[in-house]
Structures are given as structure tokens and as C-alpha cells.
Amino acid sequence: MKVAIYGNNLNMGYFLARALREHGAQPKLLQLEYPAAQDRHSWWTEAAPDPELVIRLGFPRQQRASLRPLAWNARLRELWRRVADFDALILSEDGPAIFSGLRGGPVKVLLPFGSDLLELPFELEQLGRPSEVLRRHVGDFVRGDLRAPKRLGSSVVRRAIGQVRTRRGLRQCDGFLVGTGQLIEVLASLGLDHYPRHAFPFPMDTSVLEEEDPQLDAALRERFADVDLVFLHPARWLFLRLDALPYLKENDKLLRGFARFARSTSAKVRLLLIEKGRPEDLARARELVVELGLTPFVEWLPELPNRELRAYYRLDKVVVCDQFSPKLAHMGNAGREASYYGRPLITAWSSEWAAPIYGADLPAHVFAATSDAEVQVACARLAECTPQERAAIGAAGREWFARHHLAESSIPPLLDFLARLERARR
Known part of the structure; x- marks a missing residue:
């Protein structure tokens, strides 16, 4: 054909x-x-x-x-x-x-x-x-x-x-x-x-996802050696209602929910944010980081080539955070990549929307969140997990990916x- x-x-x-x-x-x-x-x-x-x-x-x-x-x-x-x-x-x-x-x-x-x-x-x-x-x-x-x-x-x-x-x-x-x-x-x-x-x-193109950079991987392991969990937000900033666009990522919810979590947890955590998105959203996100007292927990990264960004996905301490609007409650590209690498995923998710595609085989590594409070709960649940429990969650994510996205x-x-x-x- x-x-x-x-x-x-x-x-x-x-x-x-x-x-x-x-x-x-x-x-x-x-x-x-x-x-x-x-x-x-x-x-x-x-x-x-x-x-x-x-x-x-x-x-x-x-x-x-x-x-x-x-x-x-x-x-x-x-x-x-x-x-x-x-x-x-x-x-x-x-x-x-x-x-x-x-x-x-x-x-x-x-x-x-x-x-x-x-x-x-x-x-x-x-x-x-x-x-x-x-x-x-x-x-x-x-x-x-x-x-x-x-x-x-x-x-x-x-x-x-x-x-x-x-x-x-x-x-x-x-x-x-x-x-x-x-x-x-x-x-x-x-x-x-x-x-x-x-x-x-x-x-997904697993031939690209399988590529590794041993030097970068080692540098990231050393950089976050004293950190318990690294929350990675690779999505572009899109949450201000500048026009009538209905499909915003609402990623300001991540900042508000993470701020509550960071104040209540004894775990050593980091939140990695990407300098990507509309200028107005990016500027407001920077202001929110300061207003919410997140500065000690946040690292801003420049927009990275995909090859370099994926090195963060390979870090076993990483939790991927994607999008939080109920109107985007499905598996995006970042979510699929997180699934391939076996990383827990905090994102908007609708089992009702997923059923026509995946049937009853819903992903165990996805922690649904469409509000500040749900972001806080998801972060806290993952912080309470032992490394072995997070590894089991990741293995379930990789198996689910193999069943559906190869x-x-x-x-x-x-x-x-x-x-x-x-x-x-x-």
C-alpha cells in the first residue's frame, strides 16, 4: 500500500x-x-x-x-x-x-x-x-x-x-x-x-529513546546524589487566559500543589522547570515560583535538545509532571516517553477517555491530578514510596508501554x- x-x-x-x-x-x-x-x-x-x-x-x-x-x-x-x-x-x-x-x-x-x-x-x-x-x-x-x-x-x-x-x-x-x-x-x-x-x-520511536549519553547520565546522577526525588516538568508554559484558547495546560497548578507538598515533606526534593512557552506565561511562572516560596526547590533549565532532555528521564529519581487541565486528560508525548522509561507520571487523566483506546488496561504508573490539591497528594504519595516501590511502579509503566505504544x-x-x-x- x-x-x-x-x-x-x-x-x-x-x-x-x-x-x-x-x-x-x-x-x-x-x-x-x-x-x-x-x-x-x-x-x-x-x-x-x-x-x-x-x-x-x-x-x-x-x-x-x-x-x-x-x-x-x-x-x-x-x-x-x-x-x-x-x-x-x-x-x-x-x-x-x-x-x-x-x-x-x-x-x-x-x-x-x-x-x-x-x-x-x-x-x-x-x-x-x-x-x-x-x-x-x-x-x-x-x-x-x-x-x-x-x-x-x-x-x-x-x-x-x-x-x-x-x-x-x-x-x-x-x-x-x-x-x-x-x-x-x-x-x-x-x-x-x-x-x-x-x-x-x-x-513511539524506541530507536531514538534507546540512545544514551553515559557522560551526561553520570553527571546527572552526581548532581542529584543528595536529592531523594526530582520532579521534572518538560512541558511548555501555557496557563494564562490571554485569548479564547480553551486548551491550556494549567501548569500553574503544579507550582501551587508542589509548594504545599514541599512545605510538608521531609524528603529532599527538586522541581526542574523548562524555559519554554509563551513569554507571558513564562514570566508569570517565574513570579509564582518566588511568590510561593519555591525558589530553594526550583531549578530552571533552558529549552533542551530532545537527546539531552531524555537523560533526565533516565534518572531513576525522576517523576515526570505533564499537564493538568481536565480538557487535556490523556496521554501526551511527554507521558508516553515517561512510560517508556518507567517513570511515575503526574498528569491529568480520564479513565473514561482512556477506555476506548486501552480498554481495561489502564496505566498503574499514572497519578491523576487536575487540581493543586491532587498535585500535592500525588507528590506526597510518591515521596512516601521506597525506592523499591517506585521501581515496581516504573516496571509496570514500561510493561504497559510495550503492550500499547510499540x-x-x-x-x-x-x-x-x-x-x-x-x-x-x-
Whole structure:
């Protein structure tokens, strides 16, 4: 089967192409450019992508939405021509909008990772209530910002066009791959719940996760030798309500809950935070660290290459803390990596959303937390564990990961699903 893949290059696209080839398919990644992020992904830095697996599109990801219509139409026609002979097209990110004008061609399947299904179909709503948006821009105009009306008009038009194209592209899909029950609910809200769908626990590239740096590992063991537990928060800061975006990580709850825990525990603990996220959120997080008295416990790390960040995951004293919004109560990329390394995971988690994907096999290494108090309780429970008990929790996490997130367990059913859709199309 010939399979084209569009979107999410850095997270999944290239690995998915490799995994599909290893299982007998003929995949091609439609390769976008991500100049600012490429150095954090080892397959960009160690060697050029395998030319047998990629089709270079030749334009950066951040320019796609800003191209003027006439230039964009020419590029779209060329892109559609390139995928016409494929059997299946797996779409992520803005793929549904980009391919909404393609008639016929391959079977289209959406593989959503977040914004592609949670945000892009609702772009107008994310501007906020119309009265509030209008009042904000009128206020800017009155204060002397003469570009405010034009900015409002272009923002509304751009979002409206994007939303229409995205929803049209979603309706044209032949099926959906879902990694959480939350996405099933979103499909229902869009009137797409009757479309074929396939439960797809995202496979991870274990060849990258297996890479080690003995010198860095030894340095970290020495650095934290006198510490009982290291709580690592690798996620970007996203908790301030700056607009109508509904899917915030709410990671300020981690700071508030950890502050309560740190004041009540006799364990020697550290909280490692990454300088990553929107400037406003990052600045407020720094203020909260001081206000909550967390300065003695916190270490700020610069945004690290993935290879270096994973050395912290390998430290047996590490507990991974991810995201805390009830709207994001599922296994994210950081959670899957924590599972691979056998690290306890404190994160928002919904057993109801997990059941359609994992059945009754729920992860024993996940400590659910969607409030300050639940963060405190989870931290305290792990601090009370002996090293042997934490090792048993980690072993259960690794076993769960192997049952669900290895390519060997998820790729063959994916190919069967694509083949069924192709047969139904004939």
C-alpha cells in the first residue's frame, strides 16, 4: 500500500513513515520545513532524512497560512498532483484544510495530535465573544492604533476561511484515527461520529529513546546524589487566559500543589522547570515560583535538545509532571516517553477517555491530578514510596508501554484499517 503522510513531521511523521515501511507499506512523508525546531530532533541532525521516505515540499511550515491565494493555489495544485497516485493519505495539523480541494485521489484519514481537531475547526470561537473582540479592537483604535480595524478584519476573515476549509476537509475524510476518547466526543460535536474510526495508540520511536549519553547520565546522577526525588516538568508554559484558547495546560497548578507538598515533606526534593512557552506565561511562572516560596526547590533549565532532555528521564529519581487541565486528560508525548522509561507520571487523566483506546488496561504508573490539591497528594504519595516501590511502579509503566505504544502492536492494525477504507472506496 502506498501511503502519503502530511503534517507533524517532528513528532511522528518521519517515524511513522519508517514504521510503515518496516511493515511492508510504501510510505512518503510530505516534508515541511521547521527551521527553528529541527536541531531538537536527532533525525534532522545525525543524517539527512532518507530520500526514499520523503518528498520535500520546499516551503516552511510557518509560511503556509500567510501565502497569498494565487501563489497558494499553484502550490496546492502541485501538492495534490504529487499525492494523486497514493492509496492513502494520513493528515495532521492543517492537512484537512490544505487537501479540502482535492477531489478523488487517495483515501483520506485524519491522525489528530491536538490543535488539528481540538482547535482548527473552531477558529472563530477562539477569537472570543464577538462583543468582547469588537470592544477590544475599538479600544485599540481610540487609543491611536489606526491599524486595529484592518487587523480585526483580516483576523476574522483568515479564521473564517480556515475554519470553513478545515470543516470541509474533515467531512471529506474517509476515516479517523483516535488516541483518546476525547477526540471521539469532538467528532460527535462536529457531526462526524458516524465515520469509520480506529483506536490508535501513538507508536513511539524506541530507536531514538534507546540512545544514551553515559557522560551526561553520570553527571546527572552526581548532581542529584543528595536529592531523594526530582520532579521534572518538560512541558511548555501555557496557563494564562490571554485569548479564547480553551486548551491550556494549567501548569500553574503544579507550582501551587508542589509548594504545599514541599512545605510538608521531609524528603529532599527538586522541581526542574523548562524555559519554554509563551513569554507571558513564562514570566508569570517565574513570579509564582518566588511568590510561593519555591525558589530553594526550583531549578530552571533552558529549552533542551530532545537527546539531552531524555537523560533526565533516565534518572531513576525522576517523576515526570505533564499537564493538568481536565480538557487535556490523556496521554501526551511527554507521558508516553515517561512510560517508556518507567517513570511515575503526574498528569491529568480520564479513565473514561482512556477506555476506548486501552480498554481495561489502564496505566498503574499514572497519578491523576487536575487540581493543586491532587498535585500535592500525588507528590506526597510518591515521596512516601521506597525506592523499591517506585521501581515496581516504573516496571509496570514500561510493561504497559510495550503492550500499547510499540510499532509492532499498533502499525499492523493501522494498515488493516486503511486497507478496509480503500476497499470500501472502490
